[in-house]
Amino acid sequence: MKPVAFDYERAASLSDAASLLARTGGFVKLLAGGQSLGPMLNLRLAQPDLLIDITSIPELTAIIDGGDHLEIGACVTHSDIEDGRVPDHFGGLLRQVAGRIAYRPVRNRGTVGGSLAHADPAADWISALSLIGADAVLWSQRGVRTVAVENLVVSSFTTALAADELIRGVRIPKLSPAARWGFFKFSQKAGEFAHTIGGVLHDPARGVFRAVLGAIETAPIVLADARPLFGGSAFDSGIANRIDREAIARLLDGKNVTDDYIRSLAPVALKRAAIQASAS
Amino acid sequence: MKAVSLVINGKQSEATIEPRLNLVDFLRDHCELTATHIGCEHGVCGACTVLIDGVPARSCITFTVAADRAAITTLEGFAGDPAMNTLREAFAEHHGLQCGFCTPGMLMTARDIVTRFPDADEKRIRMELAGNLCRCTGYVGIVKAIQDALVKLKAAPALPQAVRGIGPAGSHPPAVHKERGAAPALSGRAMAAASTENFDVVDWAAIEREGVELQQSFVVPFPRADVWRFFADLGHVTRCMPGARLTTPVQGGRAEGEVTVKLGPIVSAFQGVLDVARDDAAFRGTVRGAGRDSRSPSSARAIIRYSIDAPDVSSSQVGVTVKFLLSGPLAQFSRGGLVKDIADQLTRVFARNLEARLSGKPLQDHQAQTLDAGAVARSALWARIRSFFMRT
Missing domain, CATH: 3.10.20.30 (Beta-grasp domain)
Structure with a gap:
């Protein structure tokens, strides 16, 4: 199908975007790469009155080295990360994730910030950036605030963004050389949305042992202390054999995840992530 | 324009x-x-x-x-492009196409593969081809053609890679950089009136049989008789549902109404008919509803069963079981779990509003507001409501 008619403006700056976003009398949507919004527009599920293209705002394609973290603009694409145009301070974690999102033509336009704002629970960045402990930098004319990515996504297609806010970028902590990670997503076909995601990150130099269970049809489960998933054990090479299925079941209960398929896949996704993390 | x-x-x-x-x-x-x-x-x-x-x-x-x-x-x-010429010949030689519908896209992706991965093996080729669907060849000929082209291109000079900056491919700053001041209001589009549903011909047995079932339960700190009396008024109940309102008075247990739900980029406005049957002795009721989206050719039918139980004299447990069928683009888009996640959010707000109404407090957002799921979850009341929740 073809989209319904809408107005389109390309914002030249953040303040320009803000004045466009403040327009009343209709439904206004921000447009980054459009790789999730485009299909919804074509299917006429989304029928905005105005699209604001934010990809020309300089801050949104900036990459700033903040010492212990890297701040990437919201309109950095998946392929920018996959190809290494964004410096890899993350032991290859983000490059692996980026390279397995959808298909190359989609990755050439789809953006990190767009994916977060769209908040499809099955998308990769919500889980991967929560695992690594990244913060979203939210901008509005009222000021700038940061929100942990795990708190940005509230539930399916629902974020903590206010109506006048946009995601300016993402602050991603750099991993130490000793960091080990695993990230596994269940897909029946390369490039499709994940059926379940498991992620494990151990960075002893920074005292980090985190885990994520994502693509569970609602916001991911993020553990800043992953030990309860492994019977209270600290990270070691045998971690994959100590997965506590009951602990996972309780966490899924807490999110009201009742789908048997997801409940079956979750411990396996986590185990495969743990195997990758402990083998690397 | x-x-x-x-x-x-x-x-x-x-x-x-x-x-x-x-x-x-x-x-x-x-x-x-x-x-x-x-x-x-x-x-x-x-x-x-x-x-x-x-x-x-x-x-x-x-x-x-x-x-x-x-x-x-x-x-x-691509006239004179060595990679594309080699691929075209290889596709012809290895039966890399039959009907030809997918072929332009296949050749584009194939060229991307030979450019970025001169040493690609079969697994890599198949991975990279995952975003191009072919219904004729079974992919074997296409993969062979790309493998053959890779071998032939090995002898040729390395293919140039595209030079690119950060950001979506093809996105360029505006030719004229201008700041906008306060912008005028948008004209917006009038919503088309939804075609009306013929309620009396809906096949409710099919919904019982094939419908997706959701169950929700929550406790409110009010005696059962109070809650039941409240539920007897369909208008009251509707006002607790964010984005919902009745458009005609209830007559003979039946009324017309509409509900608007905003979910990320999707705004749906369902208009339709509700029919209520109550069993006062058992504190149980059934609402059947059928409606159409005024913005897309989607329709929804639902059978909602509710019950009020009394765990003790001063509180009531409200149980709601919904069986529903969605059809049209909204159904195509929706994965089962997402609908459940949305229903979970709706129930939270409903429970919050119900409690407020029973307490005689005014509702902040009952005035036929759209459910903005984000606003719901951000609300300060949310944590308090969550503590009331019981899993079913």
């Missing part, structure tokens, strides 16, 4: 177009370049793949206006 300027296969092209015009339609209908095919129109099948600023992208989900000042290469634009 927007004026755009693109370079198409090396030729400057100016046009004035509607913002909603996707690049593939611009190429086919305005530029008469019909090698690029339209398949799924949502980025999955790969038939529409073209090069934008030298790298592959989906022209069915790239608006022409968003690619203003970009360089586009379609299959018509």
Whole structure:
């Protein structure tokens, strides 16, 4: 199908975007790469009155080295990360994730910030950036605030963004050389949305042992202390054999995840992530 | 209408177009370049793949206006390109095509593979081809053709990689950088009146049989008789549901109503008929509803059963079981779990509003407001409501 008619403006700056976003009398949507919004527009599920293209705002394609973290603009694409145009301070974690999102033509336009704002629970960045402990930098004319990515996504297609806010970028902590990670997503076909995601990150130099269970049809489960998933054990090479299925079941209960398929896949996704993390 | 300027296969092209015009339609209908095919129109099948600023992208989900000042290469634009010529010959030689519908996209992706992965093995080729669907060949001939082309291209000089900056391919700063001041209000579109549902011919047995079932339960700190009395008034109950309102009074247990739900970029406005049956002795009731979305040809039918139980004299447990069937684009889009997640959010707000109404407090947001799921979850009351929740 073809989209319904809408107005389109390309914002030249953040303040320009803000004045466009403040327009009343209709439904206004921000447009980054459009790789999730485009299909919804074509299917006429989304029928905005105005699209604001934010990809020309300089801050949104900036990459700033903040010492212990890297701040990437919201309109950095998946392929920018996959190809290494964004410096890899993350032991290859983000490059692996980026390279397995959808298909190359989609990755050439789809953006990190767009994916977060769209908040499809099955998308990769919500889980991967929560695992690594990244913060979203939210901008509005009222000021700038940061929100942990795990708190940005509230539930399916629902974020903590206010109506006048946009995601300016993402602050991603750099991993130490000793960091080990695993990230596994269940897909029946390369490039499709994940059926379940498991992620494990151990960075002893920074005292980090985190885990994520994502693509569970609602916001991911993020553990800043992953030990309860492994019977209270600290990270070691045998971690994959100590997965506590009951602990996972309780966490899924807490999110009201009742789908048997997801409940079956979750411990396996986590185990495969743990195997990758402990083998690397 | 927007004026755009693109370079198409090396030729400057100016046009004035509607913002909603996707690049593939611009190429086919305005530029008469019909090698690029339209398949799924949502980025999955790969038939529409073209090069934008030298790298592959989906022209069915790239608006022409968003690619203003970009360089586009379609299959018509590869004369003299050694990689594409080699691939074309290899596709012909290895039965890499049959009907030819997917072939333009296949060749684009194949060229991307031989450019970026000169040492690609079969697994890599199949991975990279996952975004191009072919219904004829079974892919074997296509994979062989790419393998053969890789061997032949080994002897040739290395293929140049596209030079690119950060950000979506084809996105360029505006030619004129201008700051906008306060902008005027949008005119908005009038919502079409939804075609009315013939309630009496709905096949409710099919919904019982095939419907998706959701169960919710929550406790409110009020005696059962109070809660039941409240539930007896369909108008009261409707006002607790965010975005919902009755548009006609209840007559003979039946009323017309509408409910608007905003979920990310989707705004749905369902209009339809509700029918209520109550069993006062058992504190149980059934609401049947059927409605259509005024913005998309989607429809929804639901059977909602509710019960009020009394765990103790001063509180009531409200149980709600919903069986529903969605049809139309909304159903195509929805994965089962997402609908459940939305229903969970709706129930939370409903419970919060119900409690407020029973306490005699005014509702902050009952005035036929749209459910903005985000606003719900952000609300300060949310944590308190969550503590009331019981899993079913």
